[in-house]
Amino acid sequence: MQRLGPWSREAWTVLALHLLRSSRSPNTGGLFFHCVQGGLVQSSAREFAEARMKTQLELNKEKSSFVIKTPKGTRDLSPQQMAIREKILNAVINCFKCHGAKGIDTPVFELKEILTEKYGEESRLIYELKDQGGELLALRYDLTVPFARYLAMNKIKKMKRYHVGKVWRRESPSIIQGRYREFCQCDFDIAGQFDPMIPDAECLKIIHEILSTLQLGDFLIKMSWKDVRQEMTGKIGLTPDVADQIGDYIQQCGGVSLVEQLLQDPKLSQNKQALEGLKDLKLLFEYLTLFGIAEKISFDLSLARGLDYYTGVIYEAVLLQSPTQQGEEALGVGSVAAGGRYDGLVGMFDPKGRKVPCVGLSIGVERIFSIVEQRMEVGPLIRATKKIQTTETQVLVATAQKNFLRERMKLIAELWDAGIRAEMLYKKNPSFLTQLHYCEETGIPLVAIIGEQELKDGVIKLRSVASRKEVDIKREDIVTEIQRRMSES
Numbered sequence: 001m002q003r004l005g006p007w008s009r010e011a012w013t014v015l016a017l018h019l020l021r022s023s024r025s026p027n028t029g030g031l032f033f034h035c036v037q038g039g040l041v042q043s044s045a046r047e048f049a050e051a052r053m054k055t056q057l058e059l060n061k062e063k064s065s066f067v068i069k070t071p072k073g074t075r076d077l078s079p080q081q082m083a084i085r086e087k088i089l090n091a092v093i094n095c096f097k098c099h100g101a102k103g104i105d106t107p108v109f110e111l112k113e114i115l116t117e118k119y120g121e122e123s124r125l126i127y128e129l130k131d132q133g134g135e136l137l138a139l140r141y142d143l144t145v146p147f148a149r150y151l152a153m154n155k156i157k158k159m160k161r162y163h164v165g166k167v168w169r170r171e172s173p174s175i176i177q178g179r180y181r182e183f184c185q186c187d188f189d190i191a192g193q194f195d196p197m198i199p200d201a202e203c204l205k206i207i208h209e210i211l212s213t214l215q216l217g218d219f220l221i222k223m224s225w226k227d228v229r230q231e232m233t234g235k236i237g238l239t240p241d242v243a244d245q246i247g248d249y250i251q252q253c254g255g256v257s258l259v260e261q262l263l264q265d266p267k268l269s270q271n272k273q274a275l276e277g278l279k280d281l282k283l284l285f286e287y288l289t290l291f292g293i294a295e296k297i298s299f300d301l302s303l304a305r306g307l308d309y310y311t312g313v314i315y316e317a318v319l320l321q322s323p324t325q326q327g328e329e330a331l332g333v334g335s336v337a338a339g340g341r342y343d344g345l346v347g348m349f350d351p352k353g354r355k356v357p358c359v360g361l362s363i364g365v366e367r368i369f370s371i372v373e374q375r376m377e378v379g380p381l382i383r384a385t386k387k388i389q390t391t392e393t394q395v396l397v398a399t400a401q402k403n404f405l406r407e408r409m410k411l412i413a414e415l416w417d418a419g420i421r422a423e424m425l426y427k428k429n430p431s432f433l434t435q436l437h438y439c440e441e442t443g444i445p446l447v448a449i450i451g452e453q454e455l456k457d458g459v460i461k462l463r464s465v466a467s468r469k470e471v472d473i474k475r476e477d478i479v480t481e482i483q484r485r486m487s488e489s
Contacts, residue, residue, distance in 0.1 A: 071181075072173060072181065073171075073173035073180045073181025073182065074180060074181060074182045075175070075180070079390035079391075080388045080390055081369075081373065082390070083388050083389060083390045084369070084372055084373070084376065084388065085365075085369055088214065088365060088368055088369060088372065089164065089184075089186065089365065091210065091213050091214055092164075092186045092210055092363050092365070093162065093164065093186070095206060095209050095210050095213065096162035096186075096188050096206070097162075099160070099188070099202065099206060100160055101160050101161055101162040101188055102159070102160065102161050102162070103161065103162055103163065103164075104147075104150065104161050104162075104163055105163065105165065106140070106143070106146040106147070106149075106150055106163070106165075107140075107146075108139060108140055108165070108166065109129060109137045109138060109139050109140065110137065110138060110140055110145075110146060110149065111135060111136065111137060111138075112128060112136040112137060112138045113136070114145065114146075114149050114349070115138050115140065115141055115145055116138075117308075118145050118307070118308060118309055118345070118348075119141060119142075119145075119307050119308060119309075120307060120308040122141075122169075122307065124170075125141065125169045125170045125171050126138050126139070126141050126169075126170065127139040127168045127169075127170050139167075139168040140167050140168070141167060141168070141169060142167050142185060142187075142307075142362070143163045143165060143167065143185050143187040143362070144187065144189070144307075144309070144342065144345070144360065144362075145309070145345070147161065147163065147187070147189055147191075147358075147360075148309075148342075148345040148346045148348070148349060148358070149349050151191055151346045151349075151356055151358075152346050152347075152349035152350045152356075153349070156191070156356075157191075157192060157193075157356055158191060158192035158193075158356075159189075159190075159191045159192065160188075160189070160190050160191070161188075161189055161191075162186070162187060162188045162189075163185075163186075163187045164184065164185070164186045164187075165184065165185065166182055166183065166184050166185075167182075167183060167184075167185050168181060168182050169181060169183075175370075178364070178366045178367035178368075178369065178370030178371075179366070179367075180366055183365070183366040184365045184366060185362050185363070185364075185365065186362065186363040186365055187360060187361070187362045187363075188203065188206055188360055188361050189358055189359070189360030189361075190202070190203065190358065190359055190360065191346070191356050191357070191358045192356065192357065193356075193357055194357075196280045196283060197280055197283045197284040197287060198287065199359050200284060200313055200341065200359050201284055201287035201288055201291060203315075203339055203359055203360060203361045204221060204223075204288060204291075204293065204297065204315060205288075205291045205293060206361060207221060207315070207317050207337045207339075207361055207363075208221065208291075208293045208296055210337070210363060211317060211336065211337065214368060214372075216319055216336070216368065216371055216372075217319055217320065218319070218320040219296070219317055219318065219319050219320060219336070220296060220298055220317070220318055220320055221293075221296050221297050221298070221315055221316070221317045221337075222298055222299075222300040222303045222315060222316050222317075222318065223297055223298065223299055223300070223303070223313060223314070223315045224299065224300055224302075224303040224304070224313075224314055224315075255285060255294060255295075255297065255298070255299070256282070256285045256286075256289070256294065258299060259278060259281045259282045259285060260282075262278050262281075263275075263278050263279075263282065284313075285297075297315075303315075303316055309342045309344070309345040310340045310341065310342050311341055311342055311343045311344050312340065312341035312343065313340055313341050313359075314338075314339070314340030314341075315338065315339055315340060315361075316335045316337070316338040317335060317336055317337040317338065318334065318335050318336065319336060319371070334367065335364060335367075336363070336364045336367050336368050336371075337361060337362065337363050337364055338361070338362055338364070339359070339360050339361030339362055340359065340360075341357070341358070341359040342358050342359070342360075343355060343357040343358065345358065346358065376388075388443065389442065389443030389444075390442065390443070391421075391423075391442060391443075391444075392421050393421050393422065393423045393442065393444045394420055394421045394422065394444070394445065394446060394482060394486050395415065395420060395421070395422050395423075395444065395445075395446040395447065395448050395482055396422070396423050396424065396425075396435060396438065396439050396444050396446070396447050396448070397411050397412040397415070397422055397423070397424040397448050397450070398424070398425075398430075398432065398435040398436075398447050398448065398449050398450075399430075399432070399435075399449065399450055399451055400432040400449065400451055401451045401452055402428075402429040403428075403429070404450060404451065405428045405429075407450050407455060408424050408450060409424075411448060411450055411460070411478075412424050414478075414479070415448070415478075415479065415482070418479040418483075420479060420482055420483070422448075423444070425438060435447070436465070439465045440465060444465060445464065445465055445466065445485075445486075445489065446462060446463065446464065446465065446482060446485065447462070447463040447465060448460050448461075448462055448463075448478065448482075449461040449462075449463060449470070454472070457472070458474065458475050459472040459473060459474055459475060460472070460473050460474075460475055460478045461473075462478070462481060462482070
C-alpha cells in the first residue's frame with residue numbers, strides 16, 4: 001500500500017469535524033474506525049476534536065496580536081508628501097543636469113566583498129543578505145562605492161554622472177532628524193584626471209546652488225581634509241608643532257585670508273609638498289570667489305567624514321539655526337549635503353590597481369524633506385486650508401448635463417493626444433457640483449465644460465477654478481488655449 005504524505009490543515013479540519021459528529025452517535029461508543037485515502041485512522045473523537053480546536057484558538061490568538069506597521073526606520077509617503085518630495089528631487093536633478101551630468105543606475109544589492117572594508121567602523125551598519133545561490137550579498141550602503149565598482153568594471157577613466165536611489169543602513173533611526181534605515185540619496189560625481197581644484201570647486205558650487213534653490217534658509221559649507229593632522233605629520237613630513245600651528249591658523253581664520261597667512265609662514269614655505277598644497281588651496285578659493293560662493297565656505301578641523309575611502313578635501317553643508325517661527329519646533333537635522341575627494345577607491349576594484357581620481361557630493365534628501373515637511377506642516381500636521389496638488393492634471397473634462405459621457409470621452413481623447421494632462425470622473429452623469437469639488441480638492445486649475453449649447457456653437461467653455469471665470473473657446477483652439485494658460489501659470 002502506498003504511504004501518503006502529511007495532511008493539509010484543511011484535511012485535518014474535515015477529519016476533526018467528522019470525528020466530532022461520529023462521537024455524538026450512540027452506536028459508536030466514542031471510538032470508531034474509518035478509512036481515509038487508503039489509510040486507517042483510529043482515534044478518540046472527542047479528544048482529537050478538543051486538541052484540534054485548542055490549537056486553532058492559539059493560532060487565532062497569535063494572529064490577533066500581530067500589528068500591521070512599517071519596519072523600524074522606514075515609512076510610507078502619502079500623495080501629498082510625494083508631491084513635495086518630487087519637487088525637491090526635480091530641483092536637485094535639474095541642477096545636476098545643468099552641470100552636464102549623465103544618469104546611471106546600479107543594483108540595490110552588491111557582492112558583500114564589494115562593500116566591506118570601504119566604510120571603516122560604519123561597515124557594521126551594512127545590511128547583509130542570506131546566501132543566494134552561492135553569492136554572499138549585501139544591500140548597498142551608499143551610491144559612491146557602486147559607482148567606483150561601475151567605473152572599474154567598465155574600464156571608464158572619465159565621467160560626470162548623477163545617481164538617485166535608495167540605500168540602507170542598519171543604524172538607530174531618528175524620524176525627527178530625518179535619519180532612516182532606508183533612505184534616498186542624490187549623488188553627483190566627477191571622475192577623471194583634471195587640473196587641480198576645478199572639479200572640487202564645481203562640486204561646492206552645486207551644493208550652493210541646490211540649497212539656494214530649495215530656500216531652506218541660511219547655510220554654511222564646512223571644509224576640511226581627511227585626517228588632516230595625520231596627513232600633515234605623516235605624509236607631508238611636517239613636525240607636530242608645525243601641524244598644530246596650521247591647526248591654530250584654521251581655527252582662528254578660514255577662507256582666502258587663511259591661505260595667505262599660511263603662504264607667508266617661513267616654516268611652511270620651506271616644505272615643497274606643503275607649499276604645493278597651499279597653492280592648490282589658494283587656487284580653490286580663487287575659483288570659489290569667481291563662482292561667487294567663497295563667503296559660504298569655512299575651514300573646520302573638527303569636521304570628520306567616517307568613511308575610509310576619502311583621501312583629500314571633504315566638505316559638509318549645514319543649516320544655520322534661525323529663530324523658529326511661532327509654533328515651530330527647533331530643527332536638528334544635522335548636515336544636509338556632504339562629499340569629498342576619493343582618488344583611490346576605483347583602484348581597489350581594478351585588477352591592476354589603476355586609479356581614477358574622483359570627487360563628488362551627496363544631497364541629504366530625507367533630511368531636507370524633514371525640514372520642508374515640518375515647515376509646510378505636511379503629514380499628520382497638514383492643514384485643511386493648504387491644498388497641495390498631488391497630481392499634475394491640468395484640466396478636468398466636465399459637463400453640467402446628462403447623457404454627455406460620449407462627448408466627454410471624445411474631448412478628453414483629443415486632449416490626451418495633444419499631450420494635455422486631463423481627467424474626467426468615471427460616472428455617466430456626475431453632478432456639476434461634484435466635478436467642481438473634485439477640482440478644488442485635487443488642485444486641478446482648469447475645467448473644460450461641454451454641453452448641449454457648447455456642442456451646438458462648436459465651442460468649449462473653459463473655467464478657471466481659482467477665479468471661477470468662464471470663457472468660450474473654439475473647439476479647434478482649446479488645446480492651444482490650455483497650453484498657453486499652463487505656460488503662464
